[in-house]
Amino acid sequence: MHQGPRQTMFVGEIYPTKTSGVIRVVDYKGTNCVTVEFPDGRRTVTSATQIRLGSLRNPFQPVIEGVGYLGIPYNSYGVPIAQTPEYKAWVGMLKRSYSSKHKAEFTAYQGVDACPEWNNFSVFADWFKKQEGFDKGWHLEKDLKIKGNKLYSPEGCCLVPQEINNILLLRDGKRGKWPVGVHLSKQGRFIAQVGLGSKNTYIGSYDDPVSAFKAYKIQKEAHVKEVALHWQDKIAPAVFNSLMNFTVNIDD
Numbered sequence: 001m002h003q004g005p006r007q008t009m010f011v012g013e014i015y016p017t018k019t020s021g022v023i024r025v026v027d028y029k030g031t032n033c034v035t036v037e038f039p040d041g042r043r044t045v046t047s048a049t050q051i052r053l054g055s056l057r058n059p060f061q062p063v064i065e066g067v068g069y070l071g072i073p074y075n076s077y078g079v080p081i082a083q084t085p086e087y088k089a090w091v092g093m094l095k096r097s098y099s100s101k102h103k104a105e106f107t108a109y110q111g112v113d114a115c116p117e118w119n120n121f122s123v124f125a126d127w128f129k130k131q132e133g134f135d136k137g138w139h140l141e142k143d144l145k146i147k148g149n150k151l152y153s154p155e156g157c158c159l160v161p162q163e164i165n166n167i168l169l170l171r172d173g174k175r176g177k178w179p180v181g182v183h184l185s186k187q188g189r190f191i192a193q194v195g196l197g198s199k200n201t202y203i204g205s206y207d208d209p210v211s212a213f214k215a216y217k218i219q220k221e222a223h224v225k226e227v228a229l230h231w232q233d234k235i236a237p238a239v240f241n242s243l244m245n246f247t248v249n250i251d252d
Contacts, residue, residue: 009034009048020058023051044073062119064091065098071122086125089140093118093152112142115153131159132236139165144242158239161231167195167224178209179250181216192216196223213250220248 013025020038027035031048038044038058050056057063059070068090074081081087095102097114118124128134138159143149149156160168178184185191185205190212192203203219206212228235228243235243 009051015051016054017056017058018054020056020061023056025051065094067098067119068094069120071120074122074125084125085134085137086128087121089128090118090121090124093124093140097152111150113151115151118152118154127154128159132239133159133161133234137162141165141168144168144246145238147247158236158242160235160239164227164231164235164239164243167227179213179216180248180252181220182209182212184209192219194219194223210250217248217250221246 007028009025009028009031011025011028014022015025015036016022023036023038025034026037026043029035033045034048034051035043035045036051036056038060040058040060042058042060044056044059046056057070059072062069070081076084076087093114096106096109097112103109103112118127128140132138138161140152140157141160141164142152142157144160145158146156178190181192181194181203183191183193189205190207190209191205192212192215193200194203194216195201201219203215204212206215224243224246228240228246232240
């Protein structure tokens with residue numbers, strides 16, 4: 001009678017890893033289906049080869065910004081995980097949420113955080129891949145559905161094309177103390193201008209910043225609706241509705 005390969009790894013055996021402490025074999029169903037337990041009690045399924053090489057990493061050990069971990073084994077269908085759009089979006093989100101250096105450089109992200117469940121890459125990736133445009137290079141947007149939102153979460157986030165992402169940027173650091181869309185000229189006039197496409201378009205010159213802002217508000221909201229109608233058949237209905245209801249306030 002033909003017999004399979006001889007079992008050389010057994011339940012209860014202990015093996016060292018290079019990065020995650022020692023692991024214990026808790027189940028064996030074949031050389032490519034070995035369940036091990038990490039020191040923190042977490043378990044994962046791996047191969048005997050990885051165990052012997054010591055290359056196995058605890059998927060629940062933080063690897064990004066001290067909080068982000070990979071979670072359950074993730075199938076990236078042959079593409080290195082770090083090259084997938086979901087991983088790149090996840091790393092960027094964690095950087096904006098947890099990097100003090102990034103927040104100091106980009107002050108608009110002061111107070112921004114991520115929901116705890118999205119510290120787990122596999123949870124974030126599952127949500128991300130269900131969104132319209134996940135495979136088209138669309139951007140993760142946190143404050144279109146909920147104005148002023150500071151929390152990255154499934155309830156508050158969506159994916160939008162770059163054109164839409166660009167028109168939602170307020171560029172706080174460039175406008176100084178005046179309302180959004182307004183700057184003071186050398187002649188002491190308040191200039192209103194709005195970004196249309198890749199360039200700023202002059203709206204008018206005004207005696208006071210409030211009048212200039214009101215002119216900007218009309219043009220900005222009209223432009224956002226115009227862009228929304230252009231993308232209507234390609235973006236999710238909730239994203240389209242949020243754009244059509246978009247408003248800009250003087251204290252934005």
